[in-house]
């Protein structure tokens with residue numbers, strides 16, 4: 593936290609602080625307030641999914657007013673489907689646009705070591721690749737270009753709760769956090785029971801992995817840029833002999849550059865592995881890949897003829 597803040601003070605940049613009203617983000621608000629009140633504003637997204645959400649957002653507003661911190665409530669429309677994912681998407685979009693409009697460098701969120709340990713263990717339990725095992729990123733760009741910054745990834749939840757308890761503030765409790773229908777709540781309960789699991793150590797490993805992942809992306813991107821050519825709409829890639837993990841990153845990039853969307857790393861890995869096993873290519877996310885004599889040609893899939 594201190595490093596993020598010191599760097600920010602030096603650079604005279606401004607931040608948003610994402611405050612849901614829960615104990616974690618109230619602690620973040622109090623910590624930020626202790627550093628430099630003029631450098632940040634607080635923001636609360638009202639997802640309008642529970643009848644009391646408006647009142648909870650107003651409660652955050654009242655706390656901010658008492659602390660002398662500017663506060664904005666952003667009401668959003670959450671699309672139907674997976675409610676959690678849709679709420680997250682609406683929240684990050686709204687906060688990103690808000691921060692961009694205010695010339696902010698980024699938005700601080702209060703994800704902590706317990707969140708990180710839950711995320712990493714959930715992903716280990718699903719067989720995630722290296723990118724997934726990095727867990728919650730310390731720095732992550734929003735679609736708007738503004739970044740989410742997570743300075744509390746090495747803090748225990750209990751430490752944050754203690755800060756709030758000491759302040760006498762009364763945090764909002766989201767009932768879905770304890771709902772055992774969600775994977776995360778089950779993993780959280782399991783970590784609570786297994787006293788030998790060290791959330792801060794798991795968060796530290798995730799941080800090392802984030803550094804290693806960044807190195808891998810840098811290596812893959814440099815190699816890709818040396819070995820790719822563009823012919824009209826087509827992306828033509830003649831890869832060097834680089835490791836599979838780096839090649840997958842290049843395939844993701846080539847698919848995106850050829851106009852592909854709506855595909856996952858796992859989809860791209862399947863396409864890549866099929867080619868490496870002697871296949872001639874395939875289609876993915878609206879892109880057609882043809883492989884011939886060491887050349888990977890990605891082009892927008894031709895429109896289907898009717899009848």
Ligand SMILES: Nc1ncnc2c1ncn2[C@@H]1O[C@H](COP(=O)(O)OP(=O)(O)OP(=O)(O)O)[C@@H](O)[C@H]1O
Pocket residue numbers: 610611612616617635636637638639680683700701702703707
């Ligand atoms: N309604 C909200 N308004 C403002 N900030 C929020 C809101 N909800 C969450 N946040 C911010 O995001 C942090 C993480 O919240 P939470 O753990 O509920 O999100 P999540 O959905 O599990 O994770 P993610 O943010 O990665 O989607 C909070 O500590 C807070 O900083």
